[in-house]
Amino acid sequence: MANLRISRRNFIGSIAAGAAVLPLSNYHWAYPSKTAALSEKKVDWGYPEGAVRLNANENPYGPSPNALAAMEKALSQGHRYTRATQLTKELASYHGVSTDMVLTGCGSTEFLRIAPWAFLRDGGELVTTLQTFKTLPREAKKIGASVNEIPLDKNFYFDLQSIKKALTPKTKMVYLVNPNNPTGTRHDFEAIQNFCASLPKTIIVFIDEAYSHFLEDKKGRDGITLIKQGYNVIVSRTFSKVYGLAGMRLGYAIADPSIIKELRAFGFGNMGINQAVFAGGLASLEDEKHIQKYKELVKEGQEYFYNQFDSLGLKYIPSTTPFLMVKLNMASKVAQKKLVSKNVFVRKGEDWQMPSYLRITMGFPEENKTCISTLKKVLNL
Template identity: 30%
Template sequence: MTLPHRSSLDHIPPYKQGQGPAAGAAASHKLSSNENPYPPLASVTAAVAECLGGINEYPNGGAPELTARLAEQFSVSAENICLGAGSVEVAAQLIHATTDPGDEVMFAWRSFEAYPMLARVAGAVPLEVPLDAEGRHDLPAMAAAITDRTRLVFICNPNNPTGTIVTTAEVEAFMREVPSTVLVVIDEAYLHFNREPGSAQGIEFFRSYPNVAVLHTFSKAYGLAGLRVGYAIAPAEVAANLRKTAIPFAVTTLAQHAAVASLDAEDELQVRIDALIQARAELSARFTAAGIEFPPSYANFIWLPTGEDTGAVDAILRERGIWGRAFAGEGIRISIGNPEANEAILAAVTAAVPGVRVQLG
């Protein structure tokens, strides 16, 4: 007996979560998912605890308090804010809200690995445009690749997994080439770790262009990856359609209260963000001093373009307790961790790289 199934799913690989060491493994560090290495703030934990007595009830689907706070923070209307269970769920909303079967969703590649999966699940066609030689978005090539079936373009800034950025001038030039009927989504999951003055800022492009949306998450800098809260800032007509495609009650009461508490504690969270940025700078400097070549990172991870040697390098890193995210034949993304983890990263990478240094460029 064959049960009914959608045949197109046969060609869609399931999303693979970043791996980590076995429970109880000594001196090992899971650095494969770009998680914030610090535990939740006490004030955030307290806000979640206050809600536990009401988890027998459905959450408020409109999340009015969180929506109002985000609208105020970015000086936009509440109707421009749309929430979801992490920014990946909002990315899915964006695809479902803008494409019909056979329409195209464009993005750089390699970029966030969920993009092609989400596009195919929606019945859309993923259109991958290779990164340039420096691991950056090739925006001129992306503009040239737009067709009359392109409906949505993702720009991941900083890019996951390479950590590179696009500049304001580059995005301005790109937007001049993009038809007004194409929605451009600037995915800023790692916004808080990017302090490059010339980097494109999604909210500024949202204010300047009627066909731009911005994607943010509470998973990274805010450290709420386990509660799943993300949001889009989108044109009102797009946001209205996002709400039609959103999973009802996806953003739980616990997640809503944790997000609001995190917004209340941004000064305290900034201390942690500053520490991670400093650790990234120190680790990058020490890699460079050791002769390791890699693209500058503006996120909370470092990308090692190990090419054909990725499997061999990843095996050595794991032997030394470092579990990064390996992309076969391309490279390894290693999240910035706590001080102990970062020292372990340095030791492991410098041990793994000498035999493959020629490929790290």
């Protein structure tokens, strides 16, 4: 009690001392003006002003208007932790699976990073392709798993025969990206199905379907079908691409409940999802028009680039995805550096052991045009 009295006296004393230095009224104006200054601060998005961003396979349209409205509304729930129960239910019904076969996460990256922890942490072996998305193989290497990266065939498709030959009794996982990033090639469903059928039950096939909307005739010819057919498959999907929510972070995995249980043990669970994207994701699922609009933009972009490359005499890999690869007459890392210095951002193929290729994301028509005109200058064409 005595202590309490002393501290209260000190506290009141210090307020009085403060008030003597600065009139209380000053605090009233100081607080709001400080927050206003912060909220008006220009945000640095990490790129120079006017940058043409064709390097990260983002959807230039952004979120659908429905998703934007839903996210804006959800911001008022920003003080609450998210429960993804409804989203899990909707995704399960959307894909015709049970809710215990769905796990939502902070982008599909979450699953690419936790799958090695769940299934390869005690010395397992991963077999994958050399020219593919690197997050999962990189994580596997980090935790000490051995990773065997099999080159794509000469047409940039999976070499499933060589992958099969590379399997050993220690192999626990095969990672395939379909359609593949960076090549944009889409592997035949039946070939993947036969491959899965030929594997022992001890091997999980992780199929990364970040670009699932670009799987032709996707109903019944995707990784989720293989799961329904009883194959030992994990599929990861994302809201980052066709739904335009890359910066909001939402993805999910679908697999047998026993596999989902293992993954869940390493994931963020509800803590990896924010209220806004939870609502935005739900709204996006329903906006077929927005998806269609983006697909048309991608098709238009592909045709534009193909025509340009044909007339410039540059070879390219025909793509099924919102990005494509073009072969240059110089090292792509040199070309990329020059393009970046002119504010055009693309990816160098060196990142996937394809040193003479550039990977370009389909942007708006004017961005695609800027990319081509700048590339011509860089290549002296």
